[in-house]
Amino acid sequence: MKKTGVLIIGAGPAGIFTALELKRTGYTGQITIVEKGLPVEKRVCPKTKTGRCMGCKNCSITTGFSGAGAFSDGKLSLSSYVGGALPDHIGHDVVQETISYVDKIYLEFGADTHIEGVDHPEEIKQIRKKAIIAGLTLVDCPIRHLGTEKAQNIYFAIEKYLEESGVELIFNADCKNVVIEGSVCKGAMVSVKGAEEIFYADKIIIATGRRGAEWLETMCTEHGIEHQPSTVDIGVRVEVRNEVMEEVNRVLYESKLIGYPGPFKNKVRTFCQNPGGYVAQENYDDNLAVVNGHSFKDKKSDNTNLSILCSHNFTYPFNQPIEYAKKIGELTNMLGDGHILVQRYGDILDGKRTWQKELDRSNLKPTLPDAVAGDITAAMPYRTLTNILNFIKQLDMVVPGFASPETLLYSPELKFYSNKIKMDDDFNTNIENLHCLGDSSGWTRGLMMASVMGVLMARKLKF
Numbered sequence: 001m002k003k004t005g006v007l008i009i010g011a012g013p014a015g016i017f018t019a020l021e022l023k024r025t026g027y028t029g030q031i032t033i034v035e036k037g038l039p040v041e042k043r044v045c046p047k048t049k050t051g052r053c054m055g056c057k058n059c060s061i062t063t064g065f066s067g068a069g070a071f072s073d074g075k076l077s078l079s080s081y082v083g084g085a086l087p088d089h090i091g092h093d094v095v096q097e098t099i100s101y102v103d104k105i106y107l108e109f110g111a112d113t114h115i116e117g118v119d120h121p122e123e124i125k126q127i128r129k130k131a132i133i134a135g136l137t138l139v140d141c142p143i144r145h146l147g148t149e150k151a152q153n154i155y156f157a158i159e160k161y162l163e164e165s166g167v168e169l170i171f172n173a174d175c176k177n178v179v180i181e182g183s184v185c186k187g188a189m190v191s192v193k194g195a196e197e198i199f200y201a202d203k204i205i206i207a208t209g210r211r212g213a214e215w216l217e218t219m220c221t222e223h224g225i226e227h228q229p230s231t232v233d234i235g236v237r238v239e240v241r242n243e244v245m246e247e248v249n250r251v252l253y254e255s256k257l258i259g260y261p262g263p264f265k266n267k268v269r270t271f272c273q274n275p276g277g278y279v280a281q282e283n284y285d286d287n288l289a290v291v292n293g294h295s296f297k298d299k300k301s302d303n304t305n306l307s308i309l310c311s312h313n314f315t316y317p318f319n320q321p322i323e324y325a326k327k328i329g330e331l332t333n334m335l336g337d338g339h340i341l342v343q344r345y346g347d348i349l350d351g352k353r354t355w356q357k358e359l360d361r362s363n364l365k366p367t368l369p370d371a372v373a374g375d376i377t378a379a380m381p382y383r384t385l386t387n388i389l390n391f392i393k394q395l396d397m398v399v400p401g402f403a404s405p406e407t408l409l410y411s412p413e414l415k416f417y418s419n420k421i422k423m424d425d426d427f428n429t430n431i432e433n434l435h436c437l438g439d440s441s442g443w444t445r446g447l448m449m450a451s452v453m454g455v456l457m458a459r460k461l462k463f
Helices: 013-024 067-071 086-090 092-108 121-134 148-164 210-223 242-251 321-335 345-350 356-360 382-398 447-460
Strands: 002-009 031-034 075-077 143-145 168-170 173-181 184-192 195-206 227-229 232-241 257-259 268-274 278-284 288-294 303-312 341-344 408-415 419-421 434-436
Touching: 002 013, 002 184, 013 031, 013 092, 013 148, 013 447, 031 184, 031 195, 067 148, 067 210, 075 447, 086 092, 086 447, 092 447, 121 242, 121 382, 148 168, 173 195, 173 210, 195 210, 210 321, 210 419, 232 242, 232 288, 232 321, 232 382, 242 303, 257 382, 268 288, 268 382, 288 303, 288 321, 303 382, 303 408, 321 408, 341 345, 341 356, 345 382, 345 408
Parallel strands: 002 031, 002 195, 031 168, 195 434, 288 408
Antiparallel strands: 075 143, 173 184, 184 195, 227 419, 232 303, 232 408, 257 268, 268 303, 278 288, 341 408
16 A cells, blocks of 8 residues: 555656646645656667567557657747647637746747648648638648657656655556545555555546547446547548648648538548658557557658548447547557558549559658558548548648558557546536546647646645
């Protein structure tokens, strides 16, 4: 048995910034963060040496200090209109003000001072005009690009700062359950290096990120934590040559475009654009392989990759959006023998699979070398695929050449932040002393908004 003041489950941005802000606002009690993965300096993906995914029990790309953020493209979206539904709950003004505050902290720990997407107003207008003609919306969002490798340095500095400030960081600590008596949360059952121990605390904060969204859904069902099924995003990661994206990369760095293509009118959006980046694989529980993208500061490829996500909102009686997305991912993994599938856009339109020999002679070379050439249409739902293909046609009007026959589509790209936890303005759930933050709570999407929610959580805690 262990007693602490504040127990934070998960060392992603939401949990990190809760602890950071508590220390900076004078909290003198004990803060303990339990994290399933490793310290950021020990997070190493063996694929960099082996050339293929090794199916690690705890994927270093998705778990460990700073969560998936440390190994992502490392972009901070500096607009309250990007990054989830938190502004709808507490207001855009509060969120935007906190974004500015959090941004200064990232700068303090070594973030690049340059901001992307603000230096070419006239050219941005022309891109917006093309988007309007195509039936798309261009979202204004300044970007501070940390870079995949630089983000790790920044979070390492924050990790050391927290340790020196007295925050207890416990790694290889897998939270198995929360301890609830009546309608009050008392703590959590945590397995630390295989030995289970109960951590009691005055306040318990779940901040498990996308990686822990399914676990949190289980906790909600088991303990009656009020929540509602929310949006689940299913899509593909698209890769094109840099020459195709040259104007958008230079002017905006990341083009955030939203559309509602026919005939289904689901929301489809671009996300996580990586100029000169690399397509990457992430592994979730049960060895579910999903695709993502990285963008380094100093290491560049000949390609740009970005995600195209189709949002699905389910209605009664269905209430398992995460399981739905997982099934699609599992079926795609089955077709690829545990690997990411890749298919050329032109082959999809021609109704045929892609063969490796066709990729070998293309102008566009995949940056995910162990992706398996195949047929993603055999696993992707018709509605989702139709929305994505029609959205790509619209994008081609904004970025000529985007719908090239050689354009690559990788699958599955899935975003697990489906459960939206019900909470009041102070982030209180219906269980006393229990709070849920970040992407797993359903309220945020991405580094900045999760960090913002952490800061606001620290300010709202009452002891």
